[in-house]
Amino acid sequence: MPAADERIIAELGLRRERARSVCDYPNAIRAFSVICFLIVWEIYGRRVDPLLLTYPTAVVQAAWSLIKSGELPRQMLESLTTLAVAFGASVVLGVGFGLVMGRSRVVSAALEPHINALYATPQVALTPLLMMWFGLGFTVKAVVIFLFAFFPILINTASGVRNVSSSTIEVGRAYMASRRQILLKVVFPAAVPFIMAGIRLAIGRAIVGMVVAELFTAITGLGAMLTLYGNLFETAKMFVIVIVLGILGVVLVRATQTLERRMARWKETERAIE
Amino acid sequence: MALNALEQEALAEIELESTRPFRLADHLGLVRAVSVVAVISLWEYFGRDVNPLFLSYPSAIARAFVQLLGAGQFMQQARGSLEVYLAGLSAALVVGIVLGLLMGRYRLAEYLLDPFVYALDATPRVALIPILLLWFGLGAPAKIAVVFLSGVFPVLMNTFSGVRTVSAGLVEVGRAYGAREGKIFTKIIVPASLPFIMAGVRLAVGRALIGIITAEMFAAVTGLGALLVRYSSALATDKFFVPVIFLALLGVILTRAVELLEKRFAPWKETERAL
Numbered sequence: 001m002p003a004a005d006e007r008i009i010a011e012l013g014l015r016r017e018r019a020r021s022v023c024d025y026p027n028a029i030r031a032f033s034v035i036c037f038l039i040v041w042e043i044y045g046r047r048v049d050p051l052l053l054t055y056p057t058a059v060v061q062a063a064w065s066l067i068k069s070g071e072l073p074r075q076m077l078e079s080l081t082t083l084a085v086a087f088g089a090s091v092v093l094g095v096g097f098g099l100v101m102g103r104s105r106v107v108s109a110a111l112e113p114h115i116n117a118l119y120a121t122p123q124v125a126l127t128p129l130l131m132m133w134f135g136l137g138f139t140v141k142a143v144v145i146f147l148f149a150f151f152p153i154l155i156n157t158a159s160g161v162r163n164v165s166s167s168t169i170e171v172g173r174a175y176m177a178s179r180r181q182i183l184l185k186v187v188f189p190a191a192v193p194f195i196m197a198g199i200r201l202a203i204g205r206a207i208v209g210m211v212v213a214e215l216f217t218a219i220t221g222l223g224a225m226l227t228l229y230g231n232l233f234e235t236a237k238m239f240v241i242v243i244v245l246g247i248l249g250v251v252l253v254r255a256t257q258t259l260e261r262r263m264a265r266w267k268e269t270e271r272a273i274e
Numbered sequence: 275m276a277l278n279a280l281e282q283e284a285l286a287e288i289e290l291e292s293t294r295p296f297r298l299a300d301h302l303g304l305v306r307a308v309s310v311v312a313v314i315s316l317w318e319y320f321g322r323d324v325n326p327l328f329l330s331y332p333s334a335i336a337r338a339f340v341q342l343l344g345a346g347q348f349m350q351q352a353r354g355s356l357e358v359y360l361a362g363l364s365a366a367l368v369v370g371i372v373l374g375l376l377m378g379r380y381r382l383a384e385y386l387l388d389p390f391v392y393a394l395d396a397t398p399r400v401a402l403i404p405i406l407l408l409w410f411g412l413g414a415p416a417k418i419a420v421v422f423l424s425g426v427f428p429v430l431m432n433t434f435s436g437v438r439t440v441s442a443g444l445v446e447v448g449r450a451y452g453a454r455e456g457k458i459f460t461k462i463i464v465p466a467s468l469p470f471i472m473a474g475v476r477l478a479v480g481r482a483l484i485g486i487i488t489a490e491m492f493a494a495v496t497g498l499g500a501l502l503v504r505y506s507s508a509l510a511t512d513k514f515f516v517p518v519i520f521l522a523l524l525g526v527i528l529t530r531a532v533e534l535l536e537k538r539f540a541p542w543k544e545t546e547r548a549l
Binding site for chain 1: 298299302303305306308309310313327328381382384385386387388389390393396397398399400401402403404405407408409483484487488491492499502503505506507509511514517518519521522525526
């Protein structure tokens with residue numbers, strides 16, 4: 001800093017450093033905020049009728065008893081198995097149909113009206129009909145999750161394939177690549193960023209689908225536990241399940257985000273569909 | 275295309291077809307129409323053979339549509355649903371935009387609120403429905419709460435990130451011209467983050483619709499969601515499809531309407547955030 005500046009600073013008595021503010025400690029503020037909330041909840045919650053509202057220590061106790069009895073891990077495994085099977089199916093079919101639709105304008109024109117109609121329909125509304133068709137077991141849950149997750153993957157894959165620059169494909173043709181090779185070695189890798197963005201959107205929706213299906217069928221899984229303890233007015237246990245579902249959501253979405261960054265490092269595009 | 279004599283000759287020699295062969299790709303509209311007609315007629319044909327308790331067919335659904343719309347009861351339930359929807363959605367928009375602006379502009383507000391916002395946003399909102407029904411009963415307040423919670427987070431998150439992208443230069447120019455905090459908000463921050471806010475509103479409209487249906491299906495007392503449950507447990511499959519189609523159309527119309535608003539109010543920027 002030149003001497004003149006120094007002199008002016010000294011003359012005017014300006015302070016050198018920015019005034020300290022509470023905002024320099026974001027995590028302290030966050031912790032303070034959360035702790036305040038928990039304390040108020042604890043004090044208030046103990047006074048309210050336990051049928052309506054619970055309090056943090058009771059939730060912790062309930063969580064411990066649900067884990068110890070093995071009920072929570074068992075139901076969670078049940079939910080996650082269904083989720084994995086149905087989500088796997090929607091990834092495979094979504095990417096497969098998406099590739100075909102992206103490559104062929106004829107197929108795309110033939111399927112698009114139906115896909116748009118199904119995608120526009122709130123899938124929740126179809127749950128009662130699906131329950132009538134598939135019963136209350138594993139199948140109906142898998143179908144509901146599939147319907148929730150399939151469309152974002154399909155639509156993203158198709159638009160990713162359409163976005164592949166035609167010059168890349170022409171280069172492939174010029175080097176005598178077969179149709180298969182063009183699809184697998186040129187088109188598919190180029191569409192991966194879109195596909196991954198679709199998968200990230202789909203995982204959140206799949207969890208919603210899982211909860212909806214389990215809430216309504218109410219036989220197995222985390223959603224069924226929610227219905228059960230709701231009917232029993234065991235509020236503390238309901239909160240445990242809500243928190244578990246929240247954590248599950250965060251973990252799965254973070255996992256797909258990491259996967260997305262690894263598999264599609266070179267491209268930052270994504271399409272907002274919802 | 276004008277061809278010179280040499281080219282004409284060459285064409286004639288190798289007998290290239292001068293007319294293009296028929297290709298399906300040139301008639302996409304036709305393909306689309308054929309596909310829709312084929313699916314509907316197949317559904318009609320086979321649907322009549324299936325037990326009507328399990329699957330209905332298009333003409334029966336159309337008949338049920340006319341019958342239900344004429345009877346008035348359907349419209350009454352739909353109006354009930356829409357009122358709850360509008361109440362919850364407007365609360366979500368107001369709260370979401372205000373909190374988003376505050377959290378985007380003031381770091382203290384951000385740090386105080388963001389643990390709760392992120393935690394609630396990550397929790398599937400449908401999981402909260404049983405608890406909300408416990409607290410608010412089976413009537414309108416519980417449904418308004420569900421719609422509110424479904425709609426508030428997309429708006430809040432988008433507004434927040436919109437405010438964050440407002441360039442500091444704009445705000446400093448405003449300050450240099452002596453604008454007060456209120457003016458900075460209304461004249462600089464809100465207009466600059468409007469495209470983001472509108473994108474959030476568009477997402478919220480769809481989410482809130484799903485919220486109201488789920489809540490009504492779960493409470494099963496009034497509204498379109500309750501009709502869905504009632505018709506499906508009465509095994510009236512043709513009637514069941516009426517609210518489904520109605521809701522799908524409603525969703526499309528509402529989203530289109532917001533898109534039009536978006537183009538009107540925020541035509542200068544095409545950004546959006548994928549939530």
